[in-house]
Amino acid sequence: MAVNNNNKKTATSKPDEQFDFFHDERVRSVFYQLLTAAAVGLAAWYLISNTAQNLEARGMHTGFGFLNTAAGFDSYFKLIPNEAGVGTYGRIFIIGVLNTLYVSALAIIASTVLGFFIGVLRLSSNWLVSKVALAYVEIFRNTPFLIQVIFWYIGVFSLLPRVRNSIDLSGGAELLLLNNRGLYMPWPVPGDLFWLTGAAFIIAIIAVVILKRWAKNRQDKTGQIFPTFILSAAVLIFLPGTVYFMTGMPLNWDIPKLEGLNFVGGATLPPSFVTLLVALSIYHASYTAEMVRAGILSVNKGQYDAAQSIGLRPGRVMSLVIIPQAMPAIVPPMISNWMSTIKNSSLAIAIGYPDLVSLFMQTSLNQAGYAIELVGMTMAFYMFVSLTISWLLNIYNKRVQLVER
Template sequence: MKKQTVNSRPAGPKPWYDPRVRALFFQVISLAVVFWVGWVLIDNTLSNMQSRGISTGFGFLGESAGFGIIMHLVPFDATMSYGRTFWVGLTNTLLVSAMGVVAATILGFVIGVARLSSNWLVAKISLVYIEVIRNIPLLLQIFFWYFAVLSNLPSPRQSVEVGGALFLNNRGLYLPGPVTQEGFGLVWVAILVAIVAVVGVRMWAKKRQMATGQIFPTFKVSVAILILLPLMVFFSAGQPLEWDVPALKGFNFGGGITLIPELVALWIALSLYTASFIAEIVRSGILSVSQGQTEASKALGLPNGLTLRLVVIPQAMRVIIPPLTSQYLNLVKNSSLATAIGYPDLVAVFMGTTLNQTGQAVEVVAITMAVYLTISLLISLFMNLYNRAVAIKER
């Protein structure tokens, strides 16, 4: 018997047929291409900027801006720096985004539920709303509200008036502003105490339900605590809050809170537009919960309210949250259309005026894009965390 020498390792493929070698090769090539393209772009940009006499670096942020901004949440005047214009723009973007998210969510949920209403008329009107609004470009809607509606409002002297406190004219929307008086700090303390109390009640109620099976009306009690406690403190402290009602002074209104027409137009358009998408998301979310779930919870003897709260909504939310997140992201991104009507958001102020005045295109564009990237990542992160909390726990 002859011992055959068995080659324990068969000859591997030729190196250029080996998938690992190939993968490495392609990755090195693509990395090299990316670096080469990047290097060419940077080189071109630097030489172009040199020939046009543009300096590089972020030093311009400290220079005086020299232009005014019609609306600012942080203190600002023309003598302040370009860096300050960035903060003004950013806060304005965040303001309109936050206002839009709140309004669009409320409106979207209402319309989405109305779309499924057993009332034929209400369902059809919701359908028409959704199909009309979401098929018209947002920019057109913003223009419509700004140039066709708000600009055609009467002058301050003939303002549209609601209850002597709310005024609407072609200079904007005027609301009474709350002015806290001495002693209002107590109310803040009361609100804080109420929140702590609610958390305590919830924990206690859950513990008791676990131990005895008795259900405590947590929701009603929580709402009562949250409303009544601060109210009681408010009244016992002698109502330390006054309303600064806007009043006509000369040619314009003074006092109170002023929403400039650009903000109002952008807010209305963003909310209505995004609401039409949210409504469809809500509808599909509710429809995704099968009828059997409702029937099963009825069979278990849960009343209607609890069925909705414990069975339907948690399951619908699982379907609703991911697309809702992307709608919020879209809303924040769409708020940059502000620049078309002159609302001083980040893009209009920083990428518009500041860029034009300083010519620092690369730095300004990079900062602006970084801001949007950060906002996107943050919203995704929070929504993913929430999504993980409500997702199906598979055991």
């Protein structure tokens, strides 16, 4: 017993090791950190004091007060009303943010759909089709995005015909018109009772969610498959449809009409917007395509064989076995691709689309000065978006991991 105790004691207590101040890991760690902090602090102090001196010498003001002063210019494309000389810089900021988010959101949707399509073509058993898809991917990934944007703008969208000779994309119906002033399209104007249709649509969505849950429970219990897809499509179309017709079709379309030299009415998208949308979609689709391909290829081939051997049809093999397993590999890079779509929309500046960078970092900076505030706010917006997206991505990753193990 006594011997045992002794042994334990020697095992736990350290041999007579002296505390060596200069070679202790913790002391060193604290020292290095202090050194780094001091160096960074000193550099920051140096830059800030220089900036303060420079600002004083140039008679420049600082502070965010300018956001409440009226801006002497207006954006030609905006989602909220504004007027030159009346709207404030704060409003310009909001216009810029909305414009950036608007074009990015549409581009993200378009590029994801197109990218999935190209990615599937890339995996096609048809040799020619897969090579064409490969050529698409290689061409758009290996040329600078800026050249592509400028090419679309100058080489394609500036060469569009004048208003009188507009290209009719709707095949003679004069609904979708493309000319060198932009893309003209009808815009819905809701009537008095239109909210009822909206409400019916929401009720239909809720009904579909409940139906899906019920069908899944039933399948888990009895093994019978309920045709949810057809039924939910029917509910989604018929319920709002019936309400819409019963309330007397309270939705009017504002259709663009040629009056004098220009189209009046409807909604207009300027050429710069259409250019940016097309360029972003095509460029980022080439990245999405590779991610989709890599994701689907990352699923073990045995999974195909097993799924086929239990008698699943090819479509079901994809939707029930392959895609769910490929998603964890596809989603993280795809979300960072979405993030770079938002960042690349800043190249709007090259073709004059008034996004945040162009309105705030260029025009406002030239008009008002306040370099630090303007640059800071613009960067802060992008950082906010990026942090939000990576936060969502982390949540997704955690969920996927929990499901896996």
